[in-house]
Amino acid sequence: MKSLALISLAALSAAALSFGPARAQQFALFAPFQPQAQQPAPQAAPPDAAQDQSDENAQLDPRLQKQIVDYPTREAAGTIVVDTPHTYLYFVLGGGKAIRYGIGVGRQGFTWSGVHPIVRKQEWPDWYPPPEMVARQPYLPRVVAGGPGNPLGARALYIGGTEYRIHGTNDPSSIGKFMSSGCIRMTNDNAIDLYSRVQVGAKVVVLPKTGAATVAQLPAGGQPLPPAPAAQGRERMTWNGVRPAGLY
Numbered sequence: 001m002k003s004l005a006l007i008s009l010a011a012l013s014a015a016a017l018s019f020g021p022a023r024a025q026q027f028a029l030f031a032p033f034q035p036q037a038q039q040p041a042p043q044a045a046p047p048d049a050a051q052d053q054s055d056e057n058a059q060l061d062p063r064l065q066k067q068i069v070d071y072p073t074r075e076a077a078g079t080i081v082v083d084t085p086h087t088y089l090y091f092v093l094g095g096g097k098a099i100r101y102g103i104g105v106g107r108q109g110f111t112w113s114g115v116h117p118i119v120r121k122q123e124w125p126d127w128y129p130p131p132e133m134v135a136r137q138p139y140l141p142r143v144v145a146g147g148p149g150n151p152l153g154a155r156a157l158y159i160g161g162t163e164y165r166i167h168g169t170n171d172p173s174s175i176g177k178f179m180s181s182g183c184i185r186m187t188n189d190n191a192i193d194l195y196s197r198v199q200v201g202a203k204v205v206v207l208p209k210t211g212a213a214t215v216a217q218l219p220a221g222g223q224p225l226p227p228a229p230a231a232q233g234r235e236r237m238t239w240n241g242v243r244p245a246g247l248y
Contacts, residue, residue, distance in 0.1 A: 056172045056187035064102025064176045066190055071098035078199065082184055082206040084111055087176050091197055104174040104185035112182055113208035117201050119160035125152045154188040155195040159204055167191060
């Protein structure tokens with residue numbers, strides 16, 4: 001049977017060539033079906049695999065790189081302390097030690113201080129510019145899906161009682177600077193590292209930018225300190241500042 005099929009195919013091909021290209025297409029319709037090997041469908045890469053996982057921490061100024069440091073404190077292990085004036089975030093390990101990360105914090109008039117818990121954690125969060133920001137910058141999209149280009153970066157820790165969060169960034173050059181609208185920025189790799197350590201309910205202590213306040217001087221019971229003295233509308237108390245390129 002196989003030999004007959006090959007002879008028939010050869011005959012059809014010869015006939016097709018004798019009638020020219022137009023008739024050859026018609027003869028091709030009657031050619032025996034030749035099964036093709038099935039190729040597996042490509043699998044979509046998970047978001048973290050799509051993200052460039054270069055070590056952004058190692059590219060920071062040495063003082064801003066993640067490191068374990070001496071940090072005597074009365075705060076329990078697992079507490080986050082944000083040292084606003086020095087652009088450091090400490091994750092308390094206990095035993096007089098902490099992991100210190102370099103961060104970006106609020107620009108002039110956008111800093112704040114207080115004691116609040118972490119109420120939610122989110123991987124690759126979506127970004128929704130608030131209406132007030134859209135009114136001022138109509139070119140902004142209404143939503144940016146989570147991913148490498150999102151200004152909230154790879155991870156977000158939501159701080160209860162506020163509109164702020166500790167999150168990654170698509171602009172690592174902002175680490176160590178005062179340029180956000182109150183949120184606390186980290187490189188994506190450091191945000192992923194902190195995210196893996198922090199539990200929902202963890203205490204966050206944000207120190208003020210000015211003055212000699214320490215953790216011990218903050219109000220007890222998790223009550224926030226007064227906001228920064230500059231007059232601020234709601235839109236200036238919520239999201240990171242946005243630039244046309246990179247939405248950040």
